[in-house]
Amino acid sequence: MFLTRNKNSPILDFSLRTVLVVGASSGIGFEVANQIKHLGRNLIVAARRLSLLEENFSTNTCIELDVTNKQSVELLLEKLNKKQSFIDVVFWCPGIYTPMSYTEIDIEKAVEITNVNLTSVYLPFAKITKKWINGRDGFSRNPHWIWVSSVAGYNGLPGSCAYGPSKAALNNLAEAAFVELKAFNIDISIVCPGFVRTRLTEKNSFKMPFIISPAKASKEIFKGLRRGNFEIHFPKSLSIVLKLLKFLPYKFLFLITSKLLK
Numbered sequence: 001m002f003l004t005r006n007k008n009s010p011i012l013d014f015s016l017r018t019v020l021v022v023g024a025s026s027g028i029g030f031e032v033a034n035q036i037k038h039l040g041r042n043l044i045v046a047a048r049r050l051s052l053l054e055e056n057f058s059t060n061t062c063i064e065l066d067v068t069n070k071q072s073v074e075l076l077l078e079k080l081n082k083k084q085s086f087i088d089v090v091f092w093c094p095g096i097y098t099p100m101s102y103t104e105i106d107i108e109k110a111v112e113i114t115n116v117n118l119t120s121v122y123l124p125f126a127k128i129t130k131k132w133i134n135g136r137d138g139f140s141r142n143p144h145w146i147w148v149s150s151v152a153g154y155n156g157l158p159g160s161c162a163y164g165p166s167k168a169a170l171n172n173l174a175e176a177a178f179v180e181l182k183a184f185n186i187d188i189s190i191v192c193p194g195f196v197r198t199r200l201t202e203k204n205s206f207k208m209p210f211i212i213s214p215a216k217a218s219k220e221i222f223k224g225l226r227r228g229n230f231e232i233h234f235p236k237s238l239s240i241v242l243k244l245l246k247f248l249p250y251k252f253l254f255l256i257t258s259k260l261l262k
Ligand SMILES: NC(=O)c1ccc[n+]([C@@H]2O[C@H](COP(=O)([O-])OP(=O)(O)OC[C@H]3O[C@@H](n4cnc5c(N)ncnc54)[C@H](OP(=O)(O)O)[C@@H]3O)[C@@H](O)[C@H]2O)c1
Pocket: 022, 023, 024, 025, 026, 027, 028, 029, 030, 046, 047, 048, 049, 050, 065, 066, 067, 068, 093, 094, 095, 096, 097, 116, 148, 149, 150, 151, 192, 193, 194, 195, 196, 197, 198, 199, 200, 201
């Protein structure tokens, strides 16, 4: 009983689900959506770069969306309400990143990162989960919200003064939502990838350990969902080491993270 309460219902068959992938124009979100296009039935994809979406997905399933713009989000919700079957799985992938240290902070950029990666999740999450709670009888399977976060949220790392905190807060939000929404049979997952070769990591000039392709990342995500995991983290060779750092006394943690300053 205790162990099952800490799990989600496994998603074994996407052909039975109606899926929204936000941030599907490139990288991890694109790979996830592309897999679902082949596995599934009802798919809706959203991002700012509509032309990229329309190149890869059928036009009537593509929605232009800027998650930081309230009107744009409300329009998305309106469009979802008009669909024949309401979505019951959401992959929330939008994220931006700029390497940034506190000594050279760009405040505008830091606020933009926080808005895209964290603040933008509240409105759609609140509206969609409310609909799931109110329409509970209409769903034959548990609705499932999946956030793409990052291992960068595990520890405070130098050079990541906006991105890291935004992902740490997202992990925290997911932990709270998992417990609160269990009572309504709503499942929550948080995905914490290490380095993935995408537009986002192109700007890193350092060697990224254990970097993987977006295809491998999406494979890990689907494996975690089949297992009903709350947290899906990979590649394990990096994510487990970073997880263990969390348990170190600060004097040892700072000894290790200060080496990253260079
Ligand atoms: N790559 C990595 O190593 C790595 C590691 C850990 C976590 N992650 C996380 O994985 C997620 C996907 O990133 P990625 O690596 O696949 O990079 P990416 O290729 O740059 O994808 C980012 C996606 O977010 C969308 N997006 C950004 N700003 C948006 C906005 N204001 N409104 C709507 N959509 C927006 C982009 O679409 P448009 O630009 O078309 O709007 C794009 O589809 C992010 O949350 C990132 O933090 C990545």
